[in-house]
Structure formats: C-alpha cells, structure tokens
Amino acid sequence: xxxxxxxxxxxxxxxxxxxxxxxxxxxxxxxxxxxxxxxxxxxxxxxxxxxxxxxxxxxxxxxxxxxxxxxxxxxxxxxxxxxxxxxxxxxxxxxxxxxxxxxxxxxxxxxxxxxxxxxxxxxxxxxxxxxxxxxxxxxxxxxxxxxxxxxxxxxxxxxxxxxxxxxxxxxxxxxxxxxxxxxxxxxxxxxxxxxxxxxxxxxxxxxxxxxxxxxxxxxxxxxxxxxxxxxxxxxxxxxxxxxxxxxxxxxxxxxxxxxxxxxxxxxxxxxxxxxxxxxxxxxxxxxxxxxxxxxxxxx
Numbered sequence: 001x002x003x004x005x006x007x008x009x010x011x012x013x014x015x016x017x018x019x020x021x022x023x024x025x026x027x028x029x030x031x032x033x034x035x036x037x038x039x040x041x042x043x044x045x046x047x048x049x050x051x052x053x054x055x056x057x058x059x060x061x062x063x064x065x066x067x068x069x070x071x072x073x074x075x076x077x078x079x080x081x082x083x084x085x086x087x088x089x090x091x092x093x094x095x096x097x098x099x100x101x102x103x104x105x106x107x108x109x110x111x112x113x114x115x116x117x118x119x120x121x122x123x124x125x126x127x128x129x130x131x132x133x134x135x136x137x138x139x140x141x142x143x144x145x146x147x148x149x150x151x152x153x154x155x156x157x158x159x160x161x162x163x164x165x166x167x168x169x170x171x172x173x174x175x176x177x178x179x180x181x182x183x184x185x186x187x188x189x190x191x192x193x194x195x196x197x198x199x200x201x202x203x204x205x206x207x208x209x210x211x212x213x214x215x216x217x218x219x220x221x222x223x224x225x226x227x228x229x230x231x232x233x234x235x236x237x238x239x240x241x242x243x244x245x246x247x248x249x250x251x252x253x254x255x256x257x258x259x260x261x262x263x264x265x266x267x268x269x270x271x272x273x274x275x276x277x278x279x280x281x282x283x284x285x286x287x288x289x290x291x292x293x294x295x296x297x298x299x
Contacts, residue, residue, distance in 0.1 A: 004050040105212030114190035117205040207232035249287040
C-alpha cells in the first residue's frame with residue numbers, strides 16, 4: 001500500500017504545476033493531470049499532517065458520480081498510464097487511484113451551490129435575517145431543517161472564503177442565460193444525487209458544483225470534483241434530527257477538534273492527533289463505501 005501523499009513530485013518531468021489546498025494540477029499540454037493529495041484544509045489553512053486515502057476517496061467518488069450522472073464532464077481517465085509520462089515505479093504507486101486526466105476548460109467563476117437543508121452559512125444567514133442568499137424563507141425554521149432545494153451561488157475565492165451572492169449578481173457577471181442554465185442543471189443533478197444517496201442511507205444536505213467550457217469544443221462541462229465529502233455535506237439518514245448540527249461525513253469533526261485547541265487561526269495550525277486523523281479517514285472511507293456499494297480498492 002502506498003504511503004499518504006502530501007505533495008506530488010514527478011522526478012522525470014518538468015510539467016507546469018499548480019498546487020491548491022488539496023490538488024496538484026499538472027499541465028499536459030492539451031489535457032490536465034489532476035492529483036488528489038491527502039492534504040486536509042480547515043479554516044483556510046492546510047493542516048500539517050495528511051489523512052491517508054483521502055485523495056483516493058475524492059478521485060474514486062468523483063469518477064463514480066461522473067459516470068452515474070451522465071452529464072458532459074471533464075474526466076477522460078483515472079489511469080495514470082494514460083497520461084503518457086515517464087514515471088518511476090514509486091511514483092506510479094503513489095499516484096494510483098488518485099489521478100484524473102481531464103479536458104481543459106475555461107472555468108465559470110462561480111461555485112454552483114445547491115442546498116436542500118438549512119445548515120452551515122445558510123443557517124447563519126437565516127438565523128440573522130430570515131433569508132438565504134438574500135431570498136426570504138418562512139419564519140420558524142430550525143437548524144438542519146429540510147427546505148425546497150435552492151440554488152445559492154458563491155464567488156470563487158483564490159484565498160480566503162468564498163462569498164455567497166444572489167443569482168442576480170451571478171447573472172450580471174456571466175449573463176442571464178448562462179446563469180439560468182447553471183441553476184437548472186445544478187438543481188437537477190442535486191436532486192438526482194440526493195435521491196440516490198438516500199437509498200444508501202445518506203442525506204445530501206448541500207453540495208457545490210463547478211462548471212467550465214471545453215477549450216477545444218466550447219461544450220459546457222461539469223468539472224473539478226463532484227459530490228465528495230470535501231464538496232458536499234452528507235448526513236446519516238438514520239440519525240437525522242432537525243434542530244441542531246448533524247453527524248456528518250465531512251471534515252467537521254476536524255474543525256470541532258481544532259476549536260478546542262485554542263488555535264488563533266492566524267498562525268500555522270497544530271498537528272492532528274493520531275485518533276483524529278484515523279476517525280476522519282474512517283468517515284471518508286465509509287462515505288465512499290456507502291455511496292458506491294464497495295470498499296475502496298487496496299484498503
């Protein structure tokens with residue numbers, strides 16, 4: 001079994017690389033090689049120790065959903081040998097299960113968020129003003145309550161937090177037709193995925209999608225990761241109790257632990273204890289197994 005991957009290095013390649021909080025993206029010329037590392041971020045910081053197998057869960061789940069949804073998307077292959085690179089045996093082992101070879105796309109500069117439950121920043125806004133992204137909701141709702149699925153776009157921030165915006169703001173930036181297309185497609189995908197997830201014992205509370213236009217053909221594509229624990233809020237349906245926070249399959253457990261440490265969120269974060277890393281790993285693996293119906297290969 002390969003060791004956890006914090007950062008990708010290809011010893012025989014001089015490919016341009018961009019490193020995000022979780023992914024390392026290599027430019028193959030006409031395609032991209034996207035590597036999901038085992039890095040974990042919280043409060044806009046990358047934490048100092050990895051969560052083993054996390055990147056392979058993200059890639060495996062994204063590939064599963066791209067195939068299931070059947071909408072145009074950027075994924076070409078998850079086989080690293082299809083990248084045409086001169087890799088060492090160790091590099092090939094470290095990349096196995098965590099790469100996407102993808103079509104290049106011009107990214108739409110908005111996160112396409114869909115919320116079916118009142119949680120996270122939506123709950124904070126509703127509690128403060130009775131609205132979600134500026135749109136009023138009925139009074140008297142409680143935290144984690146189910147709501148009619150709503151499209152709540154957000155700006156894509158290179159650093160710091162994404163900012164929730166109105167659909168009108170999004171339409172003003174990219175055009176009403178495209179904004180309307182993204183709204184309808186994102187809502188349709190969310191509803192289909194939520195119906196599937198509930199059959200596997202999971203509530204899909206909210207999620208975010210990214211879209212882009214294929215640089216070669218101009219086709220609108222679903223890009224980046226899709227419906228993973230990093231981009232979505234999954235809750236076990238048998239433990240769902242509206243009126244407060246829910247147990248989840250994302251990194252909320254890590255955030256909760258960090259809040260107990262006295263960390264000021266302005267200096268480098270503390271290392272995670274072994275038990276926190278392992279519990280987080282188990283959450284990601286369980287989400288993968290529940291959704292796909294099979295264990296992650298090699299675990």
